Amino acid sequence: MSPWADGNDREAIEQVLQQTGYPVIVKPRRSSGSRSVSKVEDQVSLDKALKNTHEPFVQAYLDDNGGEYSVGVFRCDEFEESIAFKREIHPINSGCSWFAELDQVPEVTQYAMQVARSIGAMGSINVQLRLTREGPRLLEVNPRFSSLVAARAASGFMDAEWSILNxxxxxxxxxxxxxxxxxxxxxxxxxxxxxxxxxxxxxxxPHLYSNVNDE
Known part of the structure; x- marks a missing residue:
C-alpha cells in the first residue's frame, strides 16, 4: 500500500512527505465518487485541503503508468472470484467510472484477492488500485457495490445476485x-x-430498450 497518514497527525504527514514528496492526495476518510478529493502540490495547498476536508486522510500520489482499475471481489463459502475493469473516471465532476473495459490482468486480480483475504472480507467488495511502475498499488477498499455493478453483471459476474442468495x-x-x-x-x-x-x-x-434482446 502507498504511504498514508491521518490528516490530523502532523508528524505522520511529515513522514509521508519525507518518503514521497509532493504531490500528495487529501481526501475524506469516508466518502464516495471521489468527492472532496484534492491533489496538492505544496504546503500552502496542503494546509488548505486539510482545513476544508472532514476527517482528512493523506495519501501518497500514485502514478497511473498502467492505468486505474476497479476490481470486484466476491467471497463466500462455495467460491471466491474477482473481475477487473480498467476504467476512466469523469474528468470534471464525478469519481464514478464513465468508461470501463474488462481487463483481467492476472497481477491486478490476484492483488485484489490478496487484499480481500488479508482483511477477511466476505461477500462483495470493490478494490480500487493503480497499476504503477512498481506494480499494483491500493487506492481504497469499498465494502459495498460500486458503480460498475451493472457492468460486472453484463459480463457474467453477478455479485449483487450472489449476495442476496448468500x-x-x-x-x-x-x-x-x-x-x-x-x-x-x-x-x-x-x-x-x-x-x-x-x-x-x-x-x-426496459422502457427505453424493449426491442433489444440482451439475454
Missing amino acids: ALGINISSPQQPYKPIKFHRFLHEVVDYGDGYMGLSRWS
Whole structure:
C-alpha cells in the first residue's frame, strides 16, 4: 500500500512527505465518487485541503503508468472470484467510472484477492488500485457495490445476485469463466459493447430498450 497518514497527525504527514514528496492526495476518510478529493502540490495547498476536508486522510500520489482499475471481489463459502475493469473516471465532476473495459490482468486480480483475504472480507467488495511502475498499488477498499455493478453483471459476474442468495442461505454455483469481454460507457444511460457496437440493455432500462434482446 502507498504511504498514508491521518490528516490530523502532523508528524505522520511529515513522514509521508519525507518518503514521497509532493504531490500528495487529501481526501475524506469516508466518502464516495471521489468527492472532496484534492491533489496538492505544496504546503500552502496542503494546509488548505486539510482545513476544508472532514476527517482528512493523506495519501501518497500514485502514478497511473498502467492505468486505474476497479476490481470486484466476491467471497463466500462455495467460491471466491474477482473481475477487473480498467476504467476512466469523469474528468470534471464525478469519481464514478464513465468508461470501463474488462481487463483481467492476472497481477491486478490476484492483488485484489490478496487484499480481500488479508482483511477477511466476505461477500462483495470493490478494490480500487493503480497499476504503477512498481506494480499494483491500493487506492481504497469499498465494502459495498460500486458503480460498475451493472457492468460486472453484463459480463457474467453477478455479485449483487450472489449476495442476496448468500444472505438467504442459498447455495451459489461457481460462475462460468471466462467472463464476457465488454466495454462500458456511461452517458444519460449506461451502454455496453460486446464487440459489435454500443447498445442499451433492456434489463437495465426496459422502457427505453424493449426491442433489444440482451439475454
